Amino acid sequence: MQNYFRFIAQSWPLLAFGFISIFWGNFGQSFFISWYGTPIQESLGLSAGRYGSLYSIATLTSGLLIMVFGGLIDRLPLRFFASLSAVGLTLAGIVMALAYHPLLLLLGLFLLRFCGQGLLPHTAQTTMARYFDRDRGKALSVSASGVPVGEVILPIAAVALITLIGWRGSWGVIALLTVVVYIPLMLWLLKQAPVDTRSRPATADAEVLKRSAGRRDMLKDYRFWLALPTVLGGPFMVTGIFIQQGFILAEKDWSAAWLASCFIIYGVTHWVAQLVTGILIDRFSAQTVLRFVLVPLTGAVFVLAYLEGNWVAPPFMMLLAMTIGSGSPVGGALWAEVYGTAKLGSIRSLMSSLMIISTAISPFLFGVLIDRDLTALQIFSGTGWVLIAALILVQFSYKPQQTKQ
Structure with a gap:
């Protein structure tokens, strides 16, 4: 573990960027969204089968589009790509909060899966693999720790938010936190990182x-x-x-x-x-x-x-x-x-x-x-x-x- 602590101390800005990006991506993961299934179905009058169908369509569509848009991280500056992913997750929270119709729910679920499950973890892990060579394995492990940390913390947070302000209000809070916490923190960490995140990746060599x-x-x-x-x-x-x-x-x-x-x-x-x-x-x-x-x-x-x-x-x-x-x-x-x-x-x-x-x-x-x-x-x-x-x-x-x- 001493090697881990030494490595984290030397490379903390980029590692922290990877960790918080994957942690924030948990808002689009099934283990988090599952806590909203029952209140969403009750609110919109959806059967379990219809809700499951909307969820599957959203997941499959996001999976196909990741194949198309995920490669843009090779051609766009990291800060810009990460910011676009975060804006998409913000929109997902807003749409979910306003989802009074199944079609809006479908759009919200798609944005959650596309930006949360898809783009944010993709951004984090591609960055770890690209900018770390000798310590690539440790970098990927540290950033990926955002998932188990989320598995412990976020279900409790989801239940508390739903109880206090309802499922719609909780998605509004998630959208707000993405804007006021994740985006500024992400940009600050990338500014501290010893790599150029304002330009295209240095892959043209x-x-x-x-x-x-x-x-x-x-x-x-x-x-x-x-x-x-x-x-x-x-x-x-x-x-x-x-x-x-x-x-x-x-x-x-x-x-x-x-x-x-x-x-x-x-x-x-x-x-x-x-x-x-x-x-x-x-x-x-x-x-x-x-x-x-x-x-x-x-x-x-x-x-x-x-x-x-x-x-x-x-x-x-x-x-x-x-x-x-x-x-x-x-x-x-x-x-x-x-x-x-x-x-x-x-x-x-x-x-x-x-x-x-x-x-x-x-x-x-x-x-x-x-x-x-x-x-x-x-x-x-x-x-x-x-x-x-x-x-x-x-x-x-x-x-x-x-x-x-």
Whole structure:
């Protein structure tokens, strides 16, 4: 941990920018928006199915547009791109506060997913991967800590705000805080950072371009397709499991309160896994660590499939968190290691898009399996073997210290 403290002391402005950007992006994450589902449905008279459809449309649309607009971070000044993302999140809060019609709700959800889940984390992690080389893993881990911190703090804040001023008022507060807290703080931190954030990224250098590859090169690389199931496996599985947690509670005879208490274990493990993974990436490379990312998740689904009792929930949540915690910094560092940094924004935007789309598909797929009356044993033992297949494939993908030629 001394290496972390020394690194943070030396590079705190840019690291703090990454952390607060990812923390603010939590306002567009499912774990935060889920607290508003019931009051929104009651206020607008929406069925669960109709609300879920609006949410899925918003998520899929944002995922597709991230692929188009995320690459602009390679061509626009960082301050300008980050400011645009923040303005978009501000508009999202305003639209949500004024959403008296389902179409306005759809627009608000889209802006939340596009700017919160999409652009702000994309901006933070692209910046960490681009401007840090030797300490890239630690930088990505520190910035990504904004997610577990948000998982602990923001649900409590959401419940308190909804109770005090209602769900519409709380979104107005979020919009206001983005303007008066996030944007000024973000601009000040970037001003303190020892890099030029007012100009276009320094990727036009001939040598940088020579050592870098783009999105098209990545899609032509067979190693990418062998690694893709591992990269997307964690978000896909965890989203499906959490959204369909009612089925798991019934199958395992767990109370909702018991599972909710286990989220403390999830949040702490998530954070620790990120920090440890950052050290491992800097020591061994993301290409090495990638080979082991799905091991905890595979263990988690087999635990869920074959073990019974309340005692199963804590190790299950811990194993889930280990994969999610390690997956974020590995995914952030991998593309810079293999394909360079000149077109990193374009590559990361494609991966963000694929991740968002996968998280929109998994609840539907799990729902179909549940509707077909499959048991937890059948569903999770089957997914466990799929994860084992992904683990085998990734062993033949990127080799340590291997870059795109």
